[in-house]
Amino acid sequence: GENVEQHPSTLSVQEGDSAVIKCTYSDSASNYFPWYKQELGKGPQLIIDIRSNVGEKKDQRIAVTLNKTAKHFSLHITETQPEDSAVYFCAASISAAGFQKLVFGTGTRLLVSP
Amino acid sequence: EPEVTQTPSHQVTQMGQEVILRCVPISNHLYFYWYRQILGQKVEFLVSFYNNEISEKSEIFDDQFSVERPDGSNFTLKIRSTKLEDSAMYFCASSETGHGTEAFFGQGTRLTVV
Numbered sequence: 001g002e003n004v005e006q007h008p009s010t011l012s013v014q015e016g017d018s019a020v021i022k023c024t025y026s027d028s029a030s031n032y033f034p035w036y037k038q039e040l041g042k043g044p045q046l047i048i049d050i051r052s053n054v055g056e057k058k059d060q061r062i063a064v065t066l067n068k069t070a071k072h073f074s075l076h077i078t079e080t081q082p083e084d085s086a087v088y089f090c091a092a093s094i095s096a097a098g099f100q101k102l103v104f105g106t107g108t109r110l111l112v113s114p
Numbered sequence: 115e116p117e118v119t120q121t122p123s124h125q126v127t128q129m130g131q132e133v134i135l136r137c138v139p140i141s142n143h144l145y146f147y148w149y150r151q152i153l154g155q156k157v158e159f160l161v162s163f164y165n166n167e168i169s170e171k172s173e174i175f176d177d178q179f180s181v182e183r184p185d186g187s188n189f190t191l192k193i194r195s196t197k198l199e200d201s202a203m204y205f206c207a208s209s210e211t212g213h214g215t216e217a218f219f220g221q222g223t224r225l226t227v228v
Binding site for chain 1: 118145147149155156157158159162170172205207209212213215216217218219220221222
């Protein structure tokens, strides 16, 4: 089945710096790649997603890139702020007869220091 | 903003007891999911549910687990005879359509089996 690897497991940056989190997936049939932010005591919240027919997507300070050939996708956060501190999960979605099953990466704990 | 709500937020139960975790998905959503997250680990898919039946389940979702949509608004996960290793955060999610659309997660129920 699908396997998603995520790096790094922890990432510390200074406020204003950029942060990059990388994921790889194993199943070339995966075609939907969401990124979730999880704050302490809360459920995962979607921050951006990308479909396999697109190579890059941007939403203000957040961007995601996808390389289907290499089976890599990455999250880029620019001008980081302390409120960006959280655990970030990448995921890949496999369609089974149209139903969604998200396979998550292991998570990256991002700490943004003021 | 519509949200997925889960109750209770924390459940402590004796090993061998049955527990029911409850979820109210977003009202116009048709696809429902349960995921779990053991402390410090990745979020794992348990089951997806559509049109009053299970559409896919993982190997974790064995005979001790069951799901139900008893009244058209609630979506429940029952664990029949809890084991210590069932201790985890359980997340309910829902999506408007199937594959490739945003899955909205609830805030989770922390299950502790003692």
